Amino acid sequence: MDPYELLGVSRDADDAAIKKAYRSLARKYHPDVNPDEASQEKFKEISHAYEILSDPQKRAAYDRGGDMGFGFGGGAGAGAGFSFTDIMDAFFGGQGGGGTSSGRGPRTRTRRGQDALVGLEIDLAEAAFGASHEMTLDTAVVCETCHGDGAAPGSKPVTCETCHGAGEVAHVQRSFLGEIRTLRPCAACRGFGTIIPDPCRDCGGDGRVRTRRTLTIKVPAGVDSGTRLQLTGQGEVGPGGGPAGDLYVELRVARHPIFTRQGGDLHCTVTVPMTAAALGTVLTMPTLEADLVSEDFTPETPTSFDLEVKPGTQPGSEQVLRGLGVPGLHGRGRGDLVVTVLVETPTGLDEQQAELLAQLAKLRDEEHPAGSIKATKQGLFGRIRDVFGEH
Structure with a gap:
C-alpha cells in the first residue's frame, strides 16, 4: 500500500502534517490500546509508512519509484528504496547475511x-x-x-x-549488493x-x-x-x-515613573521655574531606595537627597550624584544618578507680572536683545551626511 494513503496525507505534505497524521493513527492502533492482531498489523504498516516519509532520503527514494518494502513501485532499478544508512547499517551496525546482532538492545x-x-x-x-x-x-x-x-x-x-x-x-531486503538485513526499532x-x-x-x-x-x-x-x-x-x-x-x-x-536606566546609571529630569533657576533653590529628590520602603522594611541607605539648584542654572545643565545608581552584578560597584535640570518659562502673565519682568529687562538692558547666533552642533548622522555629500 502507498505510505501516503496509509497515513492519509498528500504527496506534498510537510513533516509536521506527516507527524500529526502518524500520531493520530498510532493512538488508534497502538497495541497498548488495541491488542488484537488486526490492529497490530495495521500499526506495523503505518509505522513503516512513517519511517519512510519521515526520512528525507527514504522518501525521495520512494518518490522516485523505490519499493521500500511495500511491494510496488518498480522501474527504479534493483537498488532503489535503500538509503545509504540502510546499507552502512547492514555492514557495520546491523545484521549482515547470517551475521550476529548489533547489540544495541531496547531503548x-x-x-x-x-x-x-x-x-x-x-x-x-x-x-x-x-x-x-x-x-x-x-x-x-x-x-x-x-x-x-x-x-x-x-x-x-x-x-x-x-x-x-x-x-x-x-x-x-534485496539490492544490487545482494541480500541486506537491517535492524530497525520494533514497531x-x-x-x-x-x-x-x-x-x-x-x-x-x-x-x-x-x-x-x-x-x-x-x-x-x-x-x-x-x-x-x-x-x-x-x-x-x-x-x-x-x-x-x-x-x-x-x-x-x-518602566519606572521617575528614573530611566542606562547601564549602571540612573537618569531623571527636574523642572524648575525660571525664577528658581535664576535665584537658586534647594529641592528634595527621591532615590531609588524610596521604592523599597514598606511597613516592615526600611533601607539603610537614604531614600532622598537635597539637590542644590545654583543661581543662574541654565536649561539642560546636569548634576551627577556619585554612587546613587544601580549596583553592579555580584556587588561590583555602583553607578551614578544623573539629574538634568529643565527651566520652565512662565506663560499667561498678568499685567503686574509682565510689568515686573519688563522692569527687570530694563534693569538688565535686555529690552531689545540681539540674541546669540551660533552654528548648531552636528550629531553623528549629520557628520556622516556631510562626508557622503548629501544635501
Whole structure:
C-alpha cells in the first residue's frame, strides 16, 4: 500500500502534517490500546509508512519509484528504496547475511525532560537591589499514581512478543549488493522491548502529568532586561519519570515613573521655574531606595537627597550624584544618578507680572536683545551626511 494513503496525507505534505497524521493513527492502533492482531498489523504498516516519509532520503527514494518494502513501485532499478544508512547499517551496525546482532538492545522509556523558558516582569528597584518572586508554572511532573513507570497500579510492562524484548527487528531486503538485513526499532513496542498492557489512567502510560506548582525565584541585584536566570532541574520532567530539564527565567524590567536606566546609571529630569533657576533653590529628590520602603522594611541607605539648584542654572545643565545608581552584578560597584535640570518659562502673565519682568529687562538692558547666533552642533548622522555629500 502507498505510505501516503496509509497515513492519509498528500504527496506534498510537510513533516509536521506527516507527524500529526502518524500520531493520530498510532493512538488508534497502538497495541497498548488495541491488542488484537488486526490492529497490530495495521500499526506495523503505518509505522513503516512513517519511517519512510519521515526520512528525507527514504522518501525521495520512494518518490522516485523505490519499493521500500511495500511491494510496488518498480522501474527504479534493483537498488532503489535503500538509503545509504540502510546499507552502512547492514555492514557495520546491523545484521549482515547470517551475521550476529548489533547489540544495541531496547531503548529506555526514561528520558531527560525538556528545558522551559518563562518570562518575569520586575520593578526597577527589584532589578537594582534584588528580590524574591513567587511564580506559578504549568509543567510536567512525575505521575504519583504509577511513580513514573507508566503502568497502572498492580500491573507492570511485559516483554514484547514481536521482538522478544530486543527492541529491534531484522528486515531483509534485496539490492544490487545482494541480500541486506537491517535492524530497525520494533514497531510493536516502539523500540522499548516491552509493552504496557494496562497503562496508568492518570498519565496514559507516559509516566508524567501536567500540574501547577509554585516556585520562588531569587532575583540577584544588578540584573537588567533580557537577563536569564537558570534554575537547574526545575523544567519539564522527562517521559518515564526521567530527570527534569532546566528552567530559564527571562527578566523584563518595567518602566519606572521617575528614573530611566542606562547601564549602571540612573537618569531623571527636574523642572524648575525660571525664577528658581535664576535665584537658586534647594529641592528634595527621591532615590531609588524610596521604592523599597514598606511597613516592615526600611533601607539603610537614604531614600532622598537635597539637590542644590545654583543661581543662574541654565536649561539642560546636569548634576551627577556619585554612587546613587544601580549596583553592579555580584556587588561590583555602583553607578551614578544623573539629574538634568529643565527651566520652565512662565506663560499667561498678568499685567503686574509682565510689568515686573519688563522692569527687570530694563534693569538688565535686555529690552531689545540681539540674541546669540551660533552654528548648531552636528550629531553623528549629520557628520556622516556631510562626508557622503548629501544635501
